[in-house]
Amino acid sequence: MTRAVTPGSYDPVTNGHLDIIGRAAQLFDEVVVAVLNNKTKRTLFSTEERIEMLREVTAQWPNVRVDSWHGLLVDYCRENDIKAIVKGLRAVSDYDYELKMAQMNHQLTGVDTLFMPTTPAYSFVASSLVKEVATYGGDVSSLLPKSIEQRLQQRLDENR
Secondary structure (H helix, E strand, O other): OOEEEEEEOOOOOOHHHHHHHHHHHHHOOEEEEEEEOOOOOOOOOOHHHHHHHHHHHOOOOOOEEEEEEOOOHHHHHHHOOOOEEEEEEOOHHHHHHHHHHHHHHHHHHOOEEEEEEOOHHHOOOOHHHHHHHHHOOOOOOOOOOHHHHHHHHHHHHHOO
């Protein structure tokens, strides 16, 4: 069985994330969506909430499962017999950062990183930008699954 992981904070999951996850699901027997569990990073949604949202919106792909991790991603890969990391790239600036990380990961454990360019319609979408636009009342409906947009709006309303 070929396994890959798509790591990220997913705070919240966007259509850009789902583009990469869905395309990876066509290439691998199993894709693990690994939610970053970093207690030093301030997120809008808890790890458990992000996992719940991801399970909901990835249910269309039977070979996708959602998990979380804390620590080095390569350790997670080793513990779960995962040979590939799939990363979406939106721009050249993403590549510059991700290449260094991919090379370090390969040096540490031999795990390979595959870069997948994001579909152009989502090339500018970042969770942080979506949250900022939504905070000021901007329309983010084309950037998020409907249920995630509703949860984002509810959370922002709670925080006002």
